[in-house]
Amino acid sequence: MVEPKRTPLYEEHLAAKAKLIDFGGWEMPVQYAGVIDEHHAVRTKAGLFDVSHMGEIDVRGKEALAFVQMLITNDASKLVDGKILYSPMCYPNGGIVDDLLVYRYNQEHFFIVVNASNADKDYAWMVEQTEEFDVVVENVSDQYAQLALQGPLAETILQRITNVNLAQIKYYGFTHGDVDGVPCLISRTGYTGEDGFEIYVSPEYGRQLWRKVLEIGAPEGVQPIGLGARDTLRFEARLPLYGNELGPEISPLEAGLGIFVKLDKAAFIGKDALLTQKEQGVPRKLVGLEMIGRGIARSHYPLQKDGVEIGFVTSGSFSPTLNKNIALGLIRSDLAVQGDVLDVMIRGKAVQAKMIPTLFYQRGN
Known part of the structure; x- marks a missing residue:
């Protein structure tokens, strides 16, 4: 029997009496106070998620931009430093390998965030595609704990413990700064339909930041949120989930993600199949x-x-x-x-x- 993986915040979930489940090989909290209560907390105040199970992959090299362009259906050439792009990543037949977020440091360095259950598969897929490119692809998932603070009060609460002016981080942007004195990458995307931030930090500081955010958000009623409410929140906002709306037998055009498929850009994996599908009718x-x-x-x-x-x-x-x-x-x-x-x-x-x-x-x- 394979032992489940645990995030650096596992002990915090036990202390909070979370109900834990297996999620893609990870032992994760599905709920704390209850799915409905947690759902409303994020819609009306703010909630804190442990998303340390997500995968992070670094792409560096002279041809990093060309490599990412070939890998994804969206247009990475339009991405500027400090911004983030959402995109499907496809097989040659147009089926979806995964959906992911591409963070651009510069044209020779990209940081890609993928779904937890797909991290190893995605990494292997990316490495397979590097043969003709001057790039190095590295799975750096173990180097990060990730917290997500989501909800209408997220900016107000997080601003109390960071030296970054959060108002200057626009939607789908990121920067570096300190949170509670700890160096972090801070981004503004979200998977709930609400405003919010992701905090990427070295794993040894994950528990410190988890406790601090809950402490400084306590007056507003901030609470930890499990995977149950994460699913109902993303579902209401029509945000797709791999294994449900997305998969190897579903194309991004079928999944309603045509806006993220740029068929007018140069060759990318799956382009021919998707072009044919669009011409013949989805x-x-x-x-x-x-x-x-x-x-x-x-x-x-x-x-x-x-x-x-x-x-x-x-x-x-x-x-x-x-x-x-x-x-x-x-x-x-x-x-x-x-x-x-x-x-x-x-x-x-x-x-x-x-x-x-x-x-x-x-x-x-």
Whole structure:
């Protein structure tokens, strides 16, 4: 039996009496006070996440920019120093290896953040692609603990313990500075639909910063947040999850990520397949679903129309913000019509759902 991996904050989760689960080989907190309570805390105040399980990969060398351009579907040539780019990374057939964040230090140094369960696979894939490039790719995941402070009060709270003017870090930007006297990389992206910051720090300082952020945020009710609320938060904001909306059998065009696929840029892995798919018509489309009948549409439940299977649920849950059961589904494009009704097969029983826009929640709405 393989021992689960643990982040540098494992002892803090035990002390907080978190419920721990296996997540991609990591022993991680799924909840502390409860998913609904934690979800609302992030939407209304701020919450602190341990995301130290995420993977970090360094790309350096004279041809680092050209290498990253070839690797991802988005256009890294538009990225300037100190900014971050979101992009899918594809196989030659157009299926998704992973989705990731590309941090640009300069044209010879990029820092790439990948999903925890894919870190080793992504690293091996990137190394395979280096043959024709003057670059060095290094998996530096063990060199970082990562904390994410998310919610409308995140800037106010974090500003109390950092020497960085956080207002100057624009969305999808990053810089370096001290947090509680500790050198950190600070970025502003997020995976909840709210404003927030990521703090990358050497693992030995992870527990110190975790405690400090909770301490200085206590007057506003800041609390630790587990993977359960992380999932409902990202789902409401229509942020994709690998293994649900994304995977090797799903293209970024099918997943609704066409805005991050720059087919007019020079060659990149998967370009030919994606170009063909766009020209011939994307066969499947991601749709939003609101349950009409009783029940929750869980991931991978079949979707039917008139008794014929037309796709499957990618993500589904009760939405704490909207107070209703909603889902995302990948179905035949020709049947993706807003307002139409289809059936979710819940344990063999057909339960009706209506197709609605996929962006269930938007900040300030």
